[in-house]
Amino acid sequence: MNPVRRRRLATVGLVLIAAVVAAALVAWALTQNLTYLHTPSEVLRGDAPVESRFRLGGVVCEGSIVREPGTLKVDFRVTDRAEFLPVKFEGILPDLFSDGESIIASGRMDNGTFIADDVLAKHDETYMPAEVAEKMAQAIARPDDDGCGGN
Template structure:
């Protein structure tokens, strides 16, 4: 093999290795930042595993909301009809946040309590992401509850 072909071959090999390394680094970074959605039942069954950060979806339990006097710390419980998960959030809650409404909280488990970093709330169920609709639909069927008609997809 002449020196020019060898140099070209080495460049091609170096480029393929660099592209593979870059793809592996991007995939690792994306995997760390993915926040999976779990219901309280799934979390209590251990399906959330060792995910450091995940989303907790369900309904805010009636009568569970409490705010610590003089602070922005809020305590409430999220339910999927089977289990209750205590949630603590420090910050300003969305205007649409209220009891008996759907909520998706992003955060981490700390002992038996979910510590939320972000709270998303919807005022009605006319739209919800497909994964939330599917999980809530299973809970509705299990408890023989009339499910609201929900549009799935983009708003």
């Protein structure tokens, strides 16, 4: 093999190696930033990654919103009509956030409580995020219980 051909082959090999490394780094970065949507039932069953961030979807339990006076701290419960999970959030809530409305909160678990970094509320009276509606339809609600633990 002559020197020119060897140099071209080495260059092509280096370019291929660099492309594989770049693709692997992009794939790794994307998987690190994924946040999956889970319902309270899935979290309580242990299906959610409690050691990392994820999204919690469901409906705000009636009468569960408790605001700390003079702060932006709020506690509430989210249900999928089968189970509920307490949520803590500090920040400005969306205008449409209220009892009985569907939400998606991003955050992590801490000692049985979901610590939300961000809360998104539905945008009109007929909208429920498709992922939340699908997961809630899969949950089996008890007929005498709204899943909120007796407000």
